[in-house]
Amino acid sequence: MLKIEHVNKSFTDLKAVVDESWELDAGQILGLIGQNGAGKSTTFKLILNFLTLDSGSITLNGEKINSQTMNEIGFLPEERGLYPDVKVGEQILYFAELHGRSRKEIRSKMQDWMDLFDVQGKLTDKVKKLSKGNQQKVQLITALIHEPKLIILDEPFSGLDPVNAQVLLDIIVAQKQKGAAIIYSSHDMNNVSAIADKVIMLNRGHVVLNGRTADVRQSFGRTKIYLESPLTQQQLLDIKGVTSITARAGGLEVSLADPKVGEEIFYLATKNGYITAFDQQPPTLDEIFRMKIGEDAIIEAASEGSTHD
The missing domain is CATH 3.30.70 (Alpha-Beta Plaits)
Structure with missing residues (x-):
């Protein structure tokens, strides 16, 4: 479904992404992990055409991602983007319209999604009236309500307590069961271990681990x-x-x-x-994460490869 081949991106002297290659199929969940500055958000922005590739290719179902295929993508940015003085329902409708969905179609689904996420607030409330955690849930609804085939979630668990984090994990799994391909980044390795079919670990823009989560752990x-x-x-x-x-x-x-x-x-x-x-x-993903951070891991990945497919 999603294929990234030999992608490179630099900003002046900073190499943000270096020869990045991997694939994700429909009905799979991918955990993208790495330190701050490892290249996770840059990878997301390249997939979404927010940034231009220096070289390489990114395709969705064999085609370059364009304005039409963007309608089949749901994206939760790390920097949240709701309008505090606009009503919750209006914002959900607005973001759905940006993805080519009609107000009539989405309006009938909004309360069900509010109930699914257990949002403590009403569709008629202004966003600023909601707690930070409930605002986060509304932002997630805007990323999912148009039922995208590819879902990209940048640090979706940030600001959620353990109970609500589990709610989100369950919803991600439900989207997978409907056939969506899902990529999410997280600093919490327990969340990645819990549901990710595959894991990609980035270190200073380099892929240092790439494979099925269980296989990656067993390889150690x-x-x-x-x-x-x-x-x-x-x-x-x-x-x-x-x-x-x-x-x-x-x-x-x-x-x-x-x-x-x-x-x-x-x-x-x-x-x-x-x-x-x-x-x-085998070691936990958190322990493997600590092992693979550093210059030695980059050299090892470049010389030997680290694919466990």
Whole structure:
């Protein structure tokens, strides 16, 4: 559906995007992650034609994105853009009209979307009357109500409490089930792990990770163990291949140099019988994120590639 091929974009001496290539199919969710300044927002703006490519190509269903195909895209910018003195309903209608939808068509759907997002406010309220969180929900409605085939959400969870973040996660998954392709950026790796089919990690404009979320994690090996057993920290540190131990509520998190060390730990922990917990997992996306930030990760990506499709 969406295809980015060898895209480059610079601003004077700053290389914002460097040879970026990836694809996203209909019915898939992509988590785009990276530090501030990594190139996430620039990538979104290039897809939306807000910026002009230096080189490369971006296509939607095999065609360059133009004013007509823009009607099939929903976009939530990081910089929110509602008008504080305009009524909620009027703003939703206005943004839908920009995407080629009629007022009659959208007016019949507005209250359902307000209910879906549990917006604490009325369509006749001015935006400035709503809380910041409810304003965020209205902005999300403007990005989704025209039922786009490609949805781009730049930091959609910013300003939402955990309950409302879960509401948004559920809505994103529902849009996927309807066949939409969805890209979103987030600093919260838990949100990415929860629903993203694929993950792209950018580092100073370079793609340093690209693949299915589970495959990316598995590629780093099952080097983390959560353990609840009679073994002490010192006993675990005495095992060759244990690199560090962190106390967690009720147990220990053990980091390994080699996943195979987990077998020895399991044997020692269970030799006297039942234990309450042994869970060997690959690093979290948050841990991988920290590993892949830095010049070394860029060099590695350029020389070896990092695709896990």
